[in-house]
Every structure is written in structure tokens, then in C-alpha cells.
Amino acid sequence: MAREGRSLVEDVAEDILAMITIDKKFSAGDKLPNENELAGKLQVSRTTLREAIRILIAHNVLEIQRGKGTYVKDNLDLNKAYGLKELSAFKPDIQDLYEMRLIFEPQSAYYAAKRATDKELERILYYGKLEEELIIKKEDRTEVEQAFHQAIAKATHNEFMNQLMPVLYQAINKGVPLSDTNEEMVRNTLNDHRMIMEFLAARDAEGAKTAMKLHIIHAMRGFGFVED
Numbered sequence: 001m002a003r004e005g006r007s008l009v010e011d012v013a014e015d016i017l018a019m020i021t022i023d024k025k026f027s028a029g030d031k032l033p034n035e036n037e038l039a040g041k042l043q044v045s046r047t048t049l050r051e052a053i054r055i056l057i058a059h060n061v062l063e064i065q066r067g068k069g070t071y072v073k074d075n076l077d078l079n080k081a082y083g084l085k086e087l088s089a090f091k092p093d094i095q096d097l098y099e100m101r102l103i104f105e106p107q108s109a110y111y112a113a114k115r116a117t118d119k120e121l122e123r124i125l126y127y128g129k130l131e132e133e134l135i136i137k138k139e140d141r142t143e144v145e146q147a148f149h150q151a152i153a154k155a156t157h158n159e160f161m162n163q164l165m166p167v168l169y170q171a172i173n174k175g176v177p178l179s180d181t182n183e184e185m186v187r188n189t190l191n192d193h194r195m196i197m198e199f200l201a202a203r204d205a206e207g208a209k210t211a212m213k214l215h216i217i218h219a220m221r222g223f224g225f226v227e228d
Helices: 010-021 036-041 046-059 091-115 116-138 141-153 159-161 165-177 181-202 205-223
Strands: 062-065 071-072
Touching: 010 036, 010 141, 036 046, 036 205, 046 062, 071 116, 091 141, 091 159, 091 165, 091 181, 091 205, 116 141, 116 181, 141 159, 141 165, 159 165, 181 205
Parallel strands: none
Antiparallel strands: 062 071
């Protein structure tokens, strides 16, 4: 059964990718089984299989060698333990990422308020204000928002928080372009960031934690992930 919010074709693509990256059934340069055999193994139609293969070809995982068959590309990125979360921009992927943000970012703000040096706090506020300016000017703020949240994570003085930054970057990269098309989400971002900065500047850890939680919940609600 396809995962809720994800099509059967996407599930099949993920299954094939798992065969390569997790099960290690196929390596770079290996030829996939013929269409009938692979469709039978995955218990899907050949049409569904072809569409799934097209997705993986588009994402540089597979390639078709004319007259020979379908092969796993010699792609170094395939050595990483990833799934289609890193390959696609479907709604469930964004939800997963924002749920992860909700788990660790409020606590990051809490510890940043307690542990940030004056210089680190200055950096956080600098990027927060710079992002505010970009939002008002309606200019791309993706990199600045990354810097703002990275500065907060850095100020926790917790190395594990910093190791989670790639998850945050994915959420920001996917979330910012979508949220910028929604005026209410843009307003919420402005107000939420100001509140986060005020609590951080006051070194109010509980306030910063609550403000960050509200910020992420507002974004999730804007995407339709949280009920009103």
C-alpha cells in the first residue's frame, strides 16, 4: 500500500532505491533485472515500474543504456544512506522535515539563550534583522535564514545540534519558496523571528523556546500539517 500522500510510483521508486542503498542488491554499474522480472518482484505493473524508473533516472540514480538495459549509475551520492526524502520535494517530505524541526529547534533556542556568547548573540541578531530586511524587500532569504538558524544551533555549544543542520537546511530550502507565496506565512515569519530575537536578546530561555515552537507550528499550519 502506498504511503499516505505518496503515490504508488513514488513508493516503487523508493523501493528500488532501497535495494541499491540499503539492501546492497545492486551496485554502481549493475544492470537491473528485466522489466517483467523486476515488476513481478515488486508486485506492480510494468507501467508503474517504468514511471518509477523515470523518477530515478531524473534524479541521477539510474540510466538507460540503449540496447542493453537499465543500469545503476556510478554516483558517489548513492553511498549515502538517503531515501527519496533527499531526492524529491513532495509534501510528505516537507512535513517530515518540519516535524524534526519541531522536535529539536525549540530546545536549541532554549540553550542558545542560556549559553550564547555576546558575539554569538550579536551574530544571531544580525542575521535575524538581515532576514527581516529581505522579507520586506521581497528578496530571496533562503541563505540568510539558514545562517540565522545555524547561528542559533552553534550558540547551543552542543555538537549534536550542529550535526542536525543538514536536516534544517533541507526544510528551509523546501519551505521558504512555498511560504513566500503565502502572505500570512510571511507575516508570521516576520513576527515570530522578532519575538525569537527579543527573547534571545533578553536571554530568556523559556521565552525563546516557546517563540521558536510557535514559529515552527505557524509554518506547519500554513502548509496544512497542523490543525487549527
